[in-house]
Amino acid sequence: MKPIVVGVGMTKVGEHWDESLKSLAVEASLEAIDSSGLTPEVIVFSNMMSGRLQVQDHLGTLLADELGLRGLPAVRVEAACASGGVAFHVAYNMIKSGIYKVALVVGAEKMSDTSTEQTTTALMTAEDREYTGFYGASFVSLNALAHRLYMEKFNVSEEEMASLAVLSHENGVNNPFAMYRRKISTKEVLESPYVADPIHLLEAAPISDGAAAVVLASEEVAKTKSSVVSVEASTVATDAIRYYEREDLLTFESAKKAFMNAVSASKIEKDRIDILELHDAFTIVGYLTLESAGIAERGKAAKLVASNKFTLSDKPAVNTMGGLKSRGHPIGATGLYQISELYLQLTNNAGKNQVDNAKIGVAFNVGGVGTTTSVSVLKRR
Amino acid sequence: MSESVPRYWREIKIRERLIGSKCEDCGRITFPPRKVCPYCRSRKLTEVELPKKGKLLSYSVVRKPPAEFEKYAPYVIGIITLENGVNVISQLTDIDLKDVKIGMELEGVLRKYREEGEEGLIHYGIKFRPRIK
Numbered sequence: 001m002k003p004i005v006v007g008v009g010m011t012k013v014g015e016h017w018d019e020s021l022k023s024l025a026v027e028a029s030l031e032a033i034d035s036s037g038l039t040p041e042v043i044v045f046s047n048m049m050s051g052r053l054q055v056q057d058h059l060g061t062l063l064a065d066e067l068g069l070r071g072l073p074a075v076r077v078e079a080a081c082a083s084g085g086v087a088f089h090v091a092y093n094m095i096k097s098g099i100y101k102v103a104l105v106v107g108a109e110k111m112s113d114t115s116t117e118q119t120t121t122a123l124m125t126a127e128d129r130e131y132t133g134f135y136g137a138s139f140v141s142l143n144a145l146a147h148r149l150y151m152e153k154f155n156v157s158e159e160e161m162a163s164l165a166v167l168s169h170e171n172g173v174n175n176p177f178a179m180y181r182r183k184i185s186t187k188e189v190l191e192s193p194y195v196a197d198p199i200h201l202l203e204a205a206p207i208s209d210g211a212a213a214v215v216l217a218s219e220e221v222a223k224t225k226s227s228v229v230s231v232e233a234s235t236v237a238t239d240a241i242r243y244y245e246r247e248d249l250l251t252f253e254s255a256k257k258a259f260m261n262a263v264s265a266s267k268i269e270k271d272r273i274d275i276l277e278l279h280d281a282f283t284i285v286g287y288l289t290l291e292s293a294g295i296a297e298r299g300k301a302a303k304l305v306a307s308n309k310f311t312l313s314d315k316p317a318v319n320t321m322g323g324l325k326s327r328g329h330p331i332g333a334t335g336l337y338q339i340s341e342l343y344l345q346l347t348n349n350a351g352k353n354q355v356d357n358a359k360i361g362v363a364f365n366v367g368g369v370g371t372t373t374s375v376s377v378l379k380r381r
Numbered sequence: 382m383s384e385s386v387p388r389y390w391r392e393i394k395i396r397e398r399l400i401g402s403k404c405e406d407c408g409r410i411t412f413p414p415r416k417v418c419p420y421c422r423s424r425k426l427t428e429v430e431l432p433k434k435g436k437l438l439s440y441s442v443v444r445k446p447p448a449e450f451e452k453y454a455p456y457v458i459g460i461i462t463l464e465n466g467v468n469v470i471s472q473l474t475d476i477d478l479k480d481v482k483i484g485m486e487l488e489g490v491l492r493k494y495r496e497e498g499e500e501g502l503i504h505y506g507i508k509f510r511p512r513i514k
Contacts, residue, residue, distance in 0.1 A: 117448035124447055130392055131413045134506060135472055136443060136450040136494065137458045144441035145460055152439075152483060196458075197442040240419065244460045244470040245411070249439070 002230040003095040004222035005378065006102075006215050007036025008340040013179040013210035013328030015112045021047070021054050024211035025108035026066050028333075032213035033067075033104065037225065040215065041100045043067075043074040046087035046107035047332035052122040053114050063106065080126035081281060082367030083107065084212070084335020085236070085374025091216050092234040101218045107333035108211035119207055123331075126368045128242045140204055140282070141196035142243050142369050147284040148198050149249055154299030158198070162189040163306040164283040164318075165203050165325050171312065172322020174352040177337075179208050179328030205281045205329035212336035214343070229346045232266035232360075233377040235259075243369040252292040252370030259293040262362070262375040270295050274358040275345050276316040277338040279366035280323040289364050289373070316362075317355050320345060335365035339376055346380040383497045389504070396506035397491060399431040401467065410467050433489035434512065435463040440473065440481055449495060461487055461509050475510035486512040 009031025011024050019027075025045070033040065045059040056062070060074030077087035084107040091105040111119050123139040124132075132142070150156060166186055172178040184202055192201040216231070237257035240246050246253070263269060270293070280286040287301035295316075296304050304310070310318035321327055321341040324334060342361035344350045350358075358380070365374045394400050401412035406423035414428050440459035443450070450456070457473040459481075473481060474492055487509040494504040 115448070116445065117451050120445060121447040121449065131395070132470055133447070134392070134396060134494065134504070135458065135470055136446060136453065136456060137470060138443050138445060138447055140445065141441040141443045141458050145439040145458070148441065148483075149439040193444070194442065195445050197444070199441075242470070244468045245419075249460075 001096055001098070001219055002232065003092050003216045004219060004227050005229040005231065005343050006038060006217045006222050006225050006227045007032045008343045009035065009213045010177045010337060010340050011211050012177050013208050013330055016209040017112070019209065021050055021056065021108055021110035022062065022066060024110060024209060025063055025106055028108065028211035028213040029063065029067055029104060029106045032215045036215035036217070038102045038215060038217060038221065040069065040072065040102050040104035042094055042103045043069070043072055044087045044091045044103060044105040045074065045076045046083040046105065046336065047076060047109060048078055048080055048083050049109065049122040049331065053119065054110060079372045080367035081279070081331050081334060082365045082372040082374050083332040084338070085363065085365030085376060086372065088214065088335060088339060088376055089234045089236045089374055092231055095216050095218050098218070101221045103216045104213060105216065105336065106211060106213035107336040109330035109332040110209045111207045111330060112209050116207065126371065132242055138196055140199055143282040143284055144196040144199045145243065146249060146288065146369060147282065150284055150287065151198065153250065156302050158190055159186050160302040160306040161283055162186050162203060163302060164280050164286045165189055167305055167310065168280055168319045168323035168325040171320050171353055172326025175321040175327055178322040178326050179206060180326050199282055203283050205324035208328035208330045210328060210330035210333045210337070212333045212340050214336055214339050228381050229343055230379050230381050231376065232268060232379045233262040233375070235261040235265065236372065236374045237261065238372050239370060241368070241371060250288060252288050252366070252373060254370055254373040255289045255292040255364060255366065258373040258375040262377050266377040268360055268377055273316040273360050273362050275320055275342060275355055275361040276318045277342060277361070277363040278318055278323060279364050280319060280325050281329055281366070285366055285370065288370060289366060292370070312353060312355060320350065320353050320355060335363070335374060338363035338365060339378070342378045346378055383501055386502065389502055399433065399469065399489065399507055400428050401431050402426040403429045410465060412467055412469050431467055431469070432464040433507070435461040435487055437481070437483055437485045437487055438462050438468065439483060442478060453495060457481055459509065472508045473510065474508040488512045
């Protein structure tokens, strides 16, 4: 029994001064529900920081009420930046269990209600507050530790490190939901200020607002629909919560395990992947994910992207709708933007960035510094 | 964010003396101390004080800090591999940014991390400086 994606909905990512966390989540949810033509039996809400940024929790029930679905079972899922993928995993298993036939999984994050410093504090809760947060590390600086080590160890240049940001922006130009729809050059990236050396501002995904939603249904219910996208696997794996404790600081064990399990569950080998959505919150996260999953050789991912691999005409094509860097990264929503974008590609609705004959799409949604990884494998039936 | 006095107090020995734990079964040392060994899942762990000397493994400069560190930026954060092979994260002190080099020899000293305003707590912990020969 494979859960089927029967509808998706997205808001544009950006700074939505006139919208609240609630209104963004409602907009994406209604669109997903309407496009599915079904009524959800359960709601899974993905969000990381509402308790700190909006001083609002209890999001599952809040959304059920707003959607006119009082009475429905509803849960909120949190796994830092991987919240969306992990929420999808929960909904996937709810459908697979046979207990629910239709599930709404929605991710939303509203990051512009607070100052950059307050949001930076909230983002650091992805790590151990007492032994990493105490020392004044920002979330970007933890990724910067990996970024510097990677450059040193594999002799990778600044230009090569920047290349995934350039690629994502190239694709984001044609995504109507993307926050920054413009190309950037390597030179612009390297001339942008450091957020945490050696990570430049234009190598880091922006602080953003947005919501994305997916309706999943059982095969039985989906039979009456024209939907053609099945979820072949949804996996989650974790690693040491404190980045500095890792045995090998340049392997994301969580990505390695989650991908291995996804391959064995779906029987889909890496050379069959047409579209790959990488979690480029920082370029280093994208490279270490590619390498940990075995899609690129160790130490070679940045060099491959810099030599124009993974473009729209390549297989796999990477971040076809702009990735986190250009589309934006409203934390709890990101994993569901990835799924929604794969859905557009697999249903031939990706517009100018449509990858010809795309059959298999894979999304890596990463929380922390490779601390939690969720892998989703979608297939056009 | 301000911390309650008890929350701060219970972490003091760990932050100021670098107390970790040693697994009686597999011998591995972890920082901070814990109840279950992450390598062999043994529950026979005892507290040990970690060495204060080590080498810089990687570093970054925090230019956009969390709210509570706003007035201290920019500052250097690093991963330090201690003499017993255990990694810790810490700020670097008593050094110019241009002199920070991967592999440099460091030593831990007790320093102030931040103040919570005029009447709040003052946070102390270990920072690492270039080793004085």
